[in-house]
Amino acid sequence: MALDLSIIADNAGLFAKGAVATVYISLAAIAAGLLIAFPVALLRLSPRRVMSWPAMAYVELFRNIPFIVMLSLFFYGLPFFGLRLQPMTTGIVALALFGSAYFAEIVRGAILSVPRGQMESARAIGMSYLRALREIIFPQMLRFFIPAATNTSISLVKESAVLATLSVAELTYQGLIVQGQTYAPFEVFLATAAIYWGLTALLAAGFRASERRLGGQGRRGFSSRHRLAARYLSLEPEPRS
Numbered sequence: 001m002a003l004d005l006s007i008i009a010d011n012a013g014l015f016a017k018g019a020v021a022t023v024y025i026s027l028a029a030i031a032a033g034l035l036i037a038f039p040v041a042l043l044r045l046s047p048r049r050v051m052s053w054p055a056m057a058y059v060e061l062f063r064n065i066p067f068i069v070m071l072s073l074f075f076y077g078l079p080f081f082g083l084r085l086q087p088m089t090t091g092i093v094a095l096a097l098f099g100s101a102y103f104a105e106i107v108r109g110a111i112l113s114v115p116r117g118q119m120e121s122a123r124a125i126g127m128s129y130l131r132a133l134r135e136i137i138f139p140q141m142l143r144f145f146i147p148a149a150t151n152t153s154i155s156l157v158k159e160s161a162v163l164a165t166l167s168v169a170e171l172t173y174q175g176l177i178v179q180g181q182t183y184a185p186f187e188v189f190l191a192t193a194a195i196y197w198g199l200t201a202l203l204a205a206g207f208r209a210s211e212r213r214l215g216g217q218g219r220r221g222f223s224s225r226h227r228l229a230a231r232y233l234s235l236e237p238e239p240r241s
Contacts, residue, residue, distance in 0.1 A: 004184060008191045011178045018174030019195050025092055025170055026157040026199075032096035033156070034149075037103030042133075044108050055104070062101035068162050070094055075166055091163040099156045106148040110141035142214050150207040154200045161196075171195055 008015070043055035062070070074094040078085060085093070114137050122132035164173035175192040179185050 003190075004187055007178070007182050007184045007187045011182070011188075014174045014178055015171070015191060015195060018169065018171035019199065021088075021169055021174075022157065022160055022171040022196075023199065025088065025095065025160045025163065025168070026153075026203075028092045029095035029099055029156055029160070030153050032092070033099035033103050036096065036100035037107050040100065040104040041107035041111065044104065045111065059101045059104055062098050063105075067094070067098050067159050068165065070098055071162055071166070087166040088163070088168045091160070091166060091168050095156055095160060095163075098159070099152060102152045102155075103149065106145060106152060107141075109148070110144035111137060113144040114140045143211070146207055146211045146214070150204055153203055153207070157200050157203060158196065 040055050040058060043051045044059065046052045046055075071091065071094045075087070075090050078090065118136055118140065119132055122136045123129070127135065160170055161172040163170050164176060167173065171192060175188050179188040182188065
């Protein structure tokens with residue numbers, strides 16, 4: 001049996017439409033997941049159990065339930081409580097919450113990878129806790145954060161395929177439509193797999209570029225955001241223009 005590439009070419013519009021939807025869903029979920037992850041990670045690091053335990057429960061809840069089950073709970077459960085969302089919105093919310101649990105653990109691990117004395121010294125020279133996090137800890141944790149965050153982000157792109165079960169017109173759903181019209185599953189899913197590979201490869205390349213840029217900046221690049229941070233890290237602050 002010959003591979004019929006005309007099936008892919010004839011339906012390129014549907015594949016492109018699905019790829020655009022997948023990119024939108026994935027980027028929205030990754031961005032929202034990261035926004036949720038940082039406060040959750042900080043709560044997990046709190047010495048007060050009243051703050052750390054709810055955050056730990058949140059992480060364990062979303063990490064230990066399969067995404068397809070969680071998505072179904074959101075899709076069928078929210079209307080039960082009077083909240084009706086569009087399927088795509090429901091999918092983005094569920095994917096963001098699912099990803100945020102993994103991102104939170106990555107953030108927590110990256111923070112813990114920075115020597116504890118960094119925070120203690122920053123506090124000793126008068127920095128508030130939040131300021132020390134922003135100026136001292138966060139810039140140094142990025143080299144630990146980015147590689148693991150890359151893997152989780154790629155996983156979220158692939159998990160977005162589950163939204164096809166809600167008839168969200170993302171890449172997998174469009175592939176199923178083409179397969180139903182052409183009865184050529186091999187060609188269709190070969191094209192679908194190739195597009196997913198391309199999307200995740202581009203995402204990984206973007207993260208690698210960010211990692212190289214941060215690595216090239218070195219500690220001077222990290223500390224240039226604030227004069228006090230530069231002095232703390234024993235570097236000369238950049239001259240003011």
